[in-house]
Amino acid sequence: QVHLFALPPHAARVAAALAASGIDLIHVDHPEFALSESAIVQEQQTKRSRGDVDRLFSHVGKGGRARIAPMEAPRDVVVSELFEHQKAALGWLVHREESCDLPPFWEEDNDGGFKNVLTNQKTNERPPPLKGGIFADDMGLGKTLTLLSLIGRSKARNVGGKKARGAKRRKVEEAVEEESRTTLVVCPPSVFSSWVTQLEEHTKTGSLKVYLYHGERTKEKKELLKYDIVITTYSTLGQELEQEGSPVKEIEWFRVILDEAHVIKNSAARLTKAVSAVNAERRWVVTGTPIQNSSFDLYPLMAFLRFQPFSIKSYWQSLIQLPLERKNNGTGLARLQVSLENCLPCHYICHFFVIHNSHELVTILR
Numbered sequence: 184q185v186h187l188f189a190l191p192p193h194a195a196r197v198a199a200a201l202a203a204s205g206i207d208l209i210h211v212d213h214p215e216f217a218l219s220e221s222a223i224v225q226e227q228q229t230k231r232s233r234g235d236v237d238r239l240f241s242h243v244g245k246g247g248r249a250r251i252a253p254m255e256a257p258r259d260v261v262v263s264e265l266f267e268h269q270k271a272a273l274g275w276l277v278h279r280e281e282s283c284d285l286p287p288f289w290e291e292d293n294d295g296g297f298k299n300v301l302t303n304q305k306t307n308e309r310p311p312p313l314k315g316g317i318f319a320d321d322m323g324l325g326k327t328l329t330l331l332s333l334i335g336r337s338k339a340r341n342v343g344g345k346k347a348r349g350a351k352r353r354k355v356e357e358a359v360e361e362e363s364r365t366t367l368v369v370c371p372p373s374v375f376s377s378w379v380t381q382l383e384e385h386t387k388t389g390s391l392k393v394y395l396y397h398g399e400r401t402k403e404k405k406e407l408l409k410y411d412i413v414i415t416t417y418s419t420l421g422q423e424l425e426q427e428g429s430p431v432k433e434i435e436w437f438r439v440i441l442d443e444a445h446v447i448k449n450s451a452a453r454l455t456k457a458v459s460a461v462n463a464e465r466r467w468v469v470t471g472t473p474i475q476n477s478s479f480d481l482y483p484l485m486a487f488l489r490f491q492p493f494s495i496k497s498y499w500q501s502l503i504q505l506p507l508e509r510k511n512n513g514t515g516l517a518r519l520q521v522s523l524e525n526c527l528p529c530h531y532i533c534h535f536f537v538i539h540n541s542h543e544l545v546t547i548l549r
Contacts, residue, residue, distance in 0.1 A: 268320070279313075313490060396419065420457045449483070479499075
């Protein structure tokens with residue numbers, strides 16, 4: 184973001200020059216102004232008290248939450264029997280993806296519009312639900328099998344085998360993209376073979392079509408969309424960040440999964456920016472260690488999940504990070520605790536960020 188400062192008499196000329204250049208000016212009346220860093224400057228003059236903000240945090244999630252039922256793996260895809268904790272996790276994953284609830288901190292106002300109570304951002308369109316979160320079961324608990332079960336429930340529809348020519352053929356090809364259920368899995372090279380092994384051991388042969396997007400690889404979007412799963416590495420994605428014609432950047436994926444997601448703990452790193460730019464409504468972070476060094480490790484995960492306003496660095500710092508770092512100030516910790524207070528026995532689901540089972544956050548909860 185570029186911040187512009189001008190004397191009031193000159194503001195109109197500056198705005199006109201930007202408009203003539205095709206630059207979008209996020210002015211004070213712009214619907215996205217509340218989510219810009221310029222809003223932080225404005226808040227210095229009309230800053231709400233810490234108590235007001237904390238009351239907003241404590242208000243979220245009141246009224247209880249329905250119990251999420253465990254779920255069996257789809258038998259037409261997965262041949263292995265899930266353990267009880269995996270069934271519980273699968274039910275939670277499906278619940279998150281199929282949720283139609285307003286995102287945390289959003290409320291419907293009396294005029295039929297919607298307002299973010301933390302940022303005061305207003306919009307007439309209903310904000311999309313948060314379809315994803317942090318899947319943080321410990322190593323060895325079978326996260327990959329659980330995720331394969333999730334993918335199996337929404338595998339790509341078989342639209343092949345149809346002969347078409349001319350305009351009819353184009354319509355079929357467009358339908359393939361619109362109906363695609365392709366999941367993009369991003370992981371370190373060390374985990375690459377693990378996904379292949381898990382697929383061979385736990386799924387029916389041919390039930391899931393998999394493409395390894397690594398090394399010599401296709402540049403055709405339509406080719407990738409024929410598969411149920413496309414597996415690539417963080418380094419491959421980082422290399423294609425600024426490349427023209429990268430199909431990974433152009434595709435609207437059905438789902439994206441970041442395995443060993445603590446790799447993106449550096450928010451300024453190239454690969455962090457690359458994975459955050461991937462287009463997908465359902466976005467999953469998979470790691471047994473979401474916090475390695477400090478609570479700031481969570482910020483890149485929030486940015487990837489596109490969880491506003493915490494996907495904006497200035498809001499994360501002002502509302503969470505700085506209060507946590509101040510000695511003798513329990514505000515930041517209290518906000519995290521409020522977010523976790525309604526956890527199920529084995530599902531750590533919170534409204535501030537959505538997470539499933541993490542020992543690091545159990546410490547915060549205590």
